[in-house]
Amino acid sequence: MKRSKKIALSLFPVYSVFLGLILSGLLMLLLDANPLFVYKKMLIFAFRDAYNIADIFAKATPLMLTGLAFGFAFRASLFNIGAQGQFYMGCLATVTCSLFMNNFPAVILLPLCVLASGVAGGLWGSLVGYAKAKFNANEFLISMMSTYVAIAIMNYLIRGPLIESKGEYPQTDVIAQSAWIPQIIPHTRLHWGFVLAVVIAALAYFILWKTTLGFKIRAVGMNRDSARYAGINEKRIFVEVFFISGAFAGLAGFMEVNGIQHMLVQGFNPYLGAEGIGIAILGNAHPLGIVFAAILFGALKVGGNLVVQTSSIPSSIIGIMEGLVMISVIFSYFLRERILIRMEKKMLQAEDRKEDPRV
């Protein structure tokens, strides 16, 4: 196949992002808003100053991690729909660490929080993997339900033992400054967690494609039966994949609590897990694609939030844009596949003609 054609095809998801935005634009007409004007405003807002540009990357940070959580398990043909719950578990662990070990200096406290949130999310996730390995339970259902249980645990802890000292609202106290992730650019919300998230994405790539574990994971993902015949212990892989995947989502909790909120508020970021699935799809479950897709969703959020504050468009438009972009991307995968098959057929026919002049 020609190189230019190949590049054009690989850009299909990018075109479909525009399709999703056009469809969302049609919905804006219902509120008598001019979509062109709204999008122009969004672009101007999102890139108006250093603060907003930095905010795009700050917003992309947890999304990258929940995207990796879904994408990593997807490579093993496993469905981790419970990133939201693993994220909340990570939040609880890191906020507990930050609140109760606040006399440690930042150099010790921050790594501790990273560890705590990753392990908490990982353990919560590996329960799902364990249920699948041991009881052959459907991981889709269990991970979905585990999120609701995690929400209940979080609500209970925030209402009870972790509640702020005033005891008024369901939220924790503000954590000590030493537990804050330092900013990359002062006076913005962009913190070094973004860099850590990119490193984690690189780590996910490394695990999947450069290690034996990754080879096993992908083998289980491609064909469970042949992986088993090849002597791979698939049950062990289930638990390991869910631990790693859950750890990614748990780390998103570290980013949000220590990097942005500096406290834990009941029920915050309720769609982070679901958005992660969208990001993983948009990024074709590849770590590099997930990084870019997360930045795109970050830009949609920053631009969208500012437009919402200054116009009659409600914030639900952001969810609509995300959903329609996802559906368009799925459609583009179908189209791309179909074009590839057609081109392959043509090539085969051309070869046939060369070999056999009668055809």
Next chain:
Amino acid sequence: MIVEGILKGAVMMSTPLLIGALAEVFVERTGVMNIAIEGIFLIGAWAGFVGAYLTKSIGVGLVCSVVAGLVTGAIYGYFTVYLKQHQIVTGTAFNILSVGLTLYLYRVFFGVPLLPLTVEPLSSINIPLLSKIPVLGEALFNQNILTYLAFLFVGVGYWVLYHTRLGLVIRSTGANPEAVDAAGINVEKVRYWAVLFSSAMNGLAGAFYSLGFLGLFTENIIGGRGWIAFAICFLGNWNPLGVLAGALVFGLADAVAVSIQTSAFKAIPNEFIIALPYILTIVATIARKHFNVPAYLGTPYVKERR
């Protein structure tokens, strides 16, 4: 009194779960998972409320919820059955979209009302004499029309699935699509119709939450109930009778939770009671050893290419 109240609540709360799970049984028996179920519940709840509010007629509201479910299902089915895209991935996209869409369109229709808008919820139909049976009378014979329909649907569904040609086609499409295809039946068509049917029913089930007893619409009105219906289909082993048992257990859990929440009993934290149905699902999924999973569940049917 308390027992009667809880039983009545249990049957009431099991209604939408029963409708949703039965619909899921039919579609999954053809080999397609309707993962958009949570979103369609929400869209059904929204459309039912909007229809009922604008026309002041609950009947119109219910029709609206069915139509809204049907439209969503038509798109979901097109993506999963004809374009053969991944069911879980597509369904998740639909679920995300439905949250934004229902909130947005609520705003389009009603702006930002100061007080939540309400409609008169569905009234109970009291069946004379039978509703006077002690303990069970109120629970079984003083419910709204959707509950009666749901129970009727269990019987009819069972009969269709196991005693008719249509049922045989549905079951075979999930178990052995090649054979169905060889018999000259269009596999994709069967699956698409099943998605349409289940989505219409899911829309109706969703409307139960907005019109059945609350009489209003909020963002988190469904709050995972669609997933529970989805789980009940699994736990009921893809059998209408199993689904009936499952729905009643979950309805009971819901009703007990409500009555504990409103009582003075505070020994168990509220959050635990809210989490109960979800924990129950996990336990039941783990405890159940033998599932009768339709062999081709989740696998798109691709005719052998020549």
